[in-house]
Amino acid sequence: MVAKVAPVPEGKLPGHESKLTPKPEWEPKYPGSGRLAGKVALITGADSGIGRAVAALFAREGANVAIAYLSEHDDAEETARIVEEEGSKAIFLSGDLGDPKFCEQVVAKTIKAFGQLDILVNNAGEQHPDQEIEDISDEQLQRTFQTNIFSMFYLVRAARPHLKKGAAIINCTSVVNYKGSEELLDYSSSKGAITAFTRSLSANLIEHGIRVNAVAPGPIWTPLNPCGGASKEKMKTFGKNTPMKRPGQPNEVAPSFLFLACDDASYMSGQVLHPNGGTIVNG
Known part of the structure; x- marks a missing residue:
């Protein structure tokens, strides 16, 4: 019999975008063309970073957006304002996505507010740098997997x-x-689980006409890394080890999510897109 484990409390991550300098670039680069008109999207971690850029782009393309986030209320309110400025509707829902009860509430409140759910973006994540595997506590290991894959x-x-x-x-x-x-053993492992989950879930749902894909960003300028998700040493060269010699911006990643969400990707499932600054991976 497997014991039921309560969610481990969060730390200070992922951090506030409102306090970050310079500010990440979230603004969509092009006018909308109605590719998500009439759709409803639930986006986790949409208060800041990649999630905010995805919410802004989805709204510009016509989708109403449910914003699920941890506790950065000022950031979530700003994302909701951005969505509404694009002419779409937004709700924001605060809580721990590592808790299955909260996840049930998020979906129920999205359905109550909008009457449907067409796009689920599982974007929320956390990471904690450690030099040695002995430094990764049981609590941190469980917390990382709760947020990144259990959710x-x-x-x-x-x-x-x-x-x-x-x-x-x-x-x-x-x-x-x-x-x-080398310093994100638990985080990297959880991301590998996400890729396997994506491919397996695609096979599971494809006969029902539901497509499942993933995006694998490289180093992107969001609150996650500078607010404790990377060591101070790593932050000195953040993104400079990519072929493009710089970190990416959230609005350089959001179009990958849009492509996979809309009918442009109607023949794609079980796949992963790689906005990573030119790093060649097998994927």
Whole structure:
């Protein structure tokens, strides 16, 4: 018999975008063309970073957006304002996505607010740098997997009854799934699980007309790394080891999510896109 384990409390991550300098670039680069008109998207971690850029772009393309986030209320309110400025509707839902009950509530409140759910973006994540495997506590290991992969199971399980033919699920994995990271052992492992989950869930749902894909960003300028997700030493050269010699911006990643969410990707499932600054990976 497997013991039931309560979620481990969060630390200070992922951090506030409102306090970050310079500010990440989230603004969509092009006018919308109605590719998500009439759709409803639930986006986790949409208060800041990649999630905010995805919410802004989805809203510009016509989708109403449910914003699920941990506790950065000022950031979430700003994302909701951005969505509404694009002419779409937004709700924001605060809580621990490592808790299956909260995931059920997020889906239920999205359905109550909008009456449907067409796109699920599993973007929320956390990471904690450690030099040695002995430094990774049981609590940290469990916390990382709760947020990064367990939450995806919980949300898909809760959303599944509401996802109809033509729906899309997009998971956020990472370049470190493919090339590894010496100081992110638990995070990299959880991202590998996400890729396997994406491919397996695609096979499971494809006969129902539901597409499942993933995006594997490289180093992107979001609150996660500078607010404690990377060591101070790593932050000195953050993104400079990519072929493009710089970190990416959230609005350089969001179009990958849009492509996988809309009918442009109607013949794609079980795949991973790689906005990573030119790093070649097998994927």
